[in-house]
Amino acid sequence: MKLRFKNILLLAVALLMTTTACDEGFGELNTNPNAANEINPKFQFTFIQLRTSGERYENWRASLIYSSMMMQHMAALCSYWTGDKYTYNAGYASSLFDRQYEQAVRDMQDLIVTLESGEAGDQTMLGMARIWRVVIFHRLTDLYGDVPYFEAGKGFLEGVDRPTFDAQEAIYMDMLNELEQAVAQLGEGGFEEADLIYGGNVDQWRRFGNSMMLRLGMRLSEVNASEAQKWVEKAIQGGTLQPGDDAFIEHTNGPEGINMNGIGEVLDLANGSAGENCPRISETFINWMKDHNDPRLTVIASPAVNTGEFTGLPNGLDNTTILDNPTGTDIEDFSRVNQAIVRVSSPMMFMTVAEAELLQAEAAVRGWGASDAAGHYANGVRAAMKRWEVYDASLAISDADIDAYLAANPFDSGDAMRQIGEQYWAATFLNEYETFANWRRTGYPELTPVNYPGNVTGGTIPVRLVLPQGELSVNPNMQAALNNQSLGTDFATHMTIPVWWDR
């Protein structure tokens, strides 16, 4: 009897061991019921546009705390609003770099590969996507110099987990080529309503692509004038933004961060985000508007709580040094940014008619494929004033006021570069990455630096933001980029070293 049982036991165990059905149904079980294996390119493009507009994280740090304060659009006393003091905060300085590759570049590259394969979407979508890729990358390289470009965002697509850092020159040349090819690709189809910028309008996209080419081409004016001229002329010939073509994304009150304007998430006091009470409009900016009797003053700034006056906060002060300040010693003596332009539902602008016109004014001054500098200048100023209507109809500046302003501040060919540079500076308020780039290229406006104790630039305005130190340990390729740009081991010193096109 025992024997019989043992036989059965052995048989049963042998049967169990040899069974091949030990993973029945596992494939189905391991299919995520909550996710898709393919995606409609339109859904992904909308997502990428919102991610380019960005989150609170990098808008707060790279855009507001550093760029807007260094550019003396804004000023603050708070100890962590350090941008106008030229001190080094590693996490703030690298924030755009830290976030954009994962947030926007990854999906961008994935979408372009999908569109290139022809399995979904069309050529017009591909053209729009390629233009948008340039929008993402030019900000990164303008702020950080040499960055991963050709291999970036391809961790899954090509298995590249430590992309090479590409020289800014190579990035610029490729971006300009991309724009040319992408514009040529635009035709039937496209993203239609999924495009948050132009609702899929192909003509507007063409003009947007050319205007980006104008911006990027002009960026090379100091480093390679002939190349710059070539691209500026090409762009102008192609046709740039017309009134009504401002490239912006409409944001909403939520429900989630991705729906909101990242700058609004920082500055909109009504919407319970950070409730940032720190920043005020810089004295430099307010006085410039006052000096020119600028109708934008009441659009951009609010009267100070204590005084009802429009008073700008001088840059470089803190809570102690403010006590010796002649124009006010309390933070509420100074003007906030007008809440109407920094709501979480405010639009985020990427490229405006004003910029396209002012760049053409400069092109005309340089004799690069445009004429009538005065006309473009006037168009630029007009568009820069009209820009704010989009934020809130009540902010509309009347044509009469604009005419009066232009009459009082006419184009002066003898002082054109300064004049255009200052107007560009004012026109790009809240697109601080662009303000910072154009200021570095042109040197206008002529900002007076501060010399705050503990600054890392020797009292000069920084000319770049700083790559994350941590990147070095996950991507040794960064070392070559540091070496090529003469960036040393003390990252705090990087801020004084210009990027390639700024040399």
Next chain:
Amino acid sequence: MSKKLLTTLCFLAMLAFPLVAQQTVSGTITGDDGETLIGVNILEKGTSNGVLSDLDGNYSIKVADGATLVFSYTGFETQEVEVGNQTAIDITLSAGVNLDEVVVTALGIKKEKKALTYSVSEVSPDGFAEARETNVVNSLAGKVAGVNVASTATGAGGSSRVLIRGNNSLSGSNQPLYVIDGVPIDNTNLGSAGMWGGADGGDGISSINPEDIESISVLKGASAAALYGYRSANGVILITTKSGAARKGIGVEFNTQVRTETLNNTYDFQREYGHGRDGLKPSTEAEALANGLYAWGAPLDGSSVIQFDGVSRPYSDAGDNASRFYRTGLSYINTLTLSGGNDRANFRFSASNLDNEDIMPNSGLTRRNFTLNTNAKLGERFTTSIMAMYVNEKAHNRPRLSDSPGNANYTALSLPASINVEDLKGDADKLGANADGTEFQFNDNVFVTNPYWAAYQFENDSRKDRLMGKAQIQYDITEDLFARGRIGLDRFTYRARNLTPFGTAYSPNGQISETTREVQELNTEILLGYNKDISDNLSLTIMAGGNQQRNFDETLGGSGSNFNVPFLHSINNTANRSVTFGFGEYQVNSLYGSAEVGLMRAIYLSGTYRNDWFSTLTAPDGSGENNQGYYSAGVGVVLSDLMALPRAIDFAKIRASYATGSGPGVAAQPYQLALTYGIFGQGHLGNPLGYITNGSIPNAALVPLVTKEMEIGFDLRMFTGRLTADFTYYDRATEDDIISAAVSATSGFTSKIVNIGSMSNKGVELLLTGTPVKNENFSWDINFNFAHNENLVERLLTPEGDEETLRADESRTRNAYIEHVEGLPYSQVAGFAYQRDEAGNIVVNADGLPQQGEFTYFGTGVAPTTMGIGSAFNYKNFSLSFLIDMRMGGKIYSATNAFAYTRGLHKNTLEGRETGIGPIEAANVEDYYGRIGGSITEQFIYDSDFAKLRQVVLSYNLPRSVIQKLPVSGVSLSVAARNLAILWKKAENIDPESTYNVSNAQGLEMFGVPSTRTVQFNLGVKF
């Protein structure tokens, strides 16, 4: 594996096999002092049939004809008795050498310790209840050689990190598998703090009531745990719960405890300079507010100086803020136990209530445990056993840690000396608030929260309802052969509510989240066992079985921000709302078998094999290398039974074994093989949003990691048990470790999952126990355990050679990191050294500021050496015991000290305040120390070594003579203390045991809940 097949097999096994004559034997067991012995192990030799003696020393067991009974009891000599025709066998055991202990091994099988070919540590739960920890595993600290328990600075009911024989995996879990009465339980860490703050959410094992624990077996090595297959690599902790026993009537036991917890303040900051900056006292309210966190003011001189709230107060040492802010923690624990039984069935039921108030004000934990254990014999051959544990746990305001938002510790512990924390209280009716109900800010950084606001207005509440249990049936087919079927369940629902209230400075309109999570693990197992003494010189044990494990984890969460009606903190009142849903499900099927041969009762050979199939490694189309096999082989030789040894040696055994195993990790992570897209359902202006969901670069070619371990050791008992030694050497290699390797974020992903790691752990474990004195009234026991583990990350390179380090974590200061580095031990604390000249002097720049130098690996964050020294003194009815726990060789980066530099709190920052430092003027020394705090990692790297007086217990049992006059059958009284003193440490200001999470990135610290001393009083009465 087909479930049908298993079921069929199970039925086949149970069908009509002939009955074998059985008889019942019963009796009473006493010690040589005449006292009855409770809980003596009575085992039918050569089988797994066994019972325990009850409270009166009685036992009753059914045995086969011709059986031999083995009576074993810790601390007593084991006896064997041939049953023959006897039905009543009374036994007197003599205290002394115990050579044949029975221990619980893998799959819940009891085995003679003598026959084991690997090391198993049985932990006596003595003192677990008296010196109770809210998380029971903390009680293991210092008790078992090779078991490293790191508790965290996370407040009541926090998680613990248990590590057995070192870390095996760089990215996967390194914590052991917990098995209760044969049922694996979930030990998920429900939330943890990181670089940006957060709170610990507790873990799975912390739910267990220590009083339900009969014994704990620690299966340290791969051989011991081999039958757990892919869950074996990190060791297994087997917990056996108490069961009832045959006795007269119903036994009632009541135990009550009161525990106090007091702050053990390790902070020693400077008390000479007050709030302010640049060496100046603030002169306006705005300035004082802006400088609220900084102690860079003037020397304290008692003058009247304005503070953050506009009130001027004396500029002098305001006293000890920690003792003002924290309170004395208080816990009440009451347990009622009922037990009873007869020779066919028994039960034990316990109900326990724990009520805790943490030292963090407005924070605490309540836990109710109900445990039922029943065993019954149905007819002659069926036995059933059912265990059910229900746990209801409510945590109120688990404290936030690490970064400042909502972290009360951050500010309560780091105010300048001239600020009294009580001045931050604000509105007496709403602590931490202004009169208008919003946060009362004491500094201009909105992210540094008022500690009273953080403690009283933030909410972080959770509730866990958990059911763990098993139902088991065993059929003895013949006297040698049994079939067992078992279902084990662990299921819990976790509800959490997290509130950032309306009016919080950094979130003026507030936010809230409500989360429900359901987690379940279900195991279905069948097992066939065959056990036979073929002759006196040959015994055989064979087992074969299969298991199906199915897990799911589902989360439904709602979050909202911007309360419409101020201070109405309901998610229904939020303007922006979103819903998230997470779901994961996986299954592992297993087949296993083991065989053990005993020769001459002195030489034992054993082997096991298990194969696991993983759903998580199966691609949606069914392809993939989705299974893996594990085996073990071992030999044990009892030398003392084979040859003549010196008379002093009672027992000597040598053992050697080899096993392969694996750890969880990828096996428990579904949906990792493919790139997937998610949808933001709310869309934007009517457009859906689609995006890549994977945070890691997916990899379809993953295989589970493999561990290979060789273990040798010996057991020695000498001088009639007065001295024992248990020594083990092990050498373990991990290969194909699955790493979520941090990759450049410019790749679009922050990590990629790859099989690239290999690691080694080599170490020794030594346990010595001695009884220097033992006589009628007095005994003195002493034990010493020591373990040292040498870990090395052997390989972190891909075949292309392009990965050398793996970043596991980063400190909030952003200049200290935890990295795994090829050629160095696990979890390196890394960062920047001072720049130095060739002579090693610190280099400063033209401004006199120190410079960041080389990126340096300072050492491992996991202490390689652990030691425990315990001793117990028994005199008549008194006993006194203590335990000293030591850890050595690890490093910790203290962000607390870095912030103390930046803020001018650290005593080192006193230097130069009057004289300046080099070219830096006295008023600007904060730049100097700020530079160090903000960028020089080296300054804040400490040895995390410590020795703690972990536990002291004094207990007294009322003598029999007194008890007899009372209507009770036993009374015990005890006083116990935990963590009474840090006897020795090297880190400044902090308790070196202050990490803020239980992840693999060990070695970072920042503003945790301060450590405490606990003292508890216990009264136990038996009726």
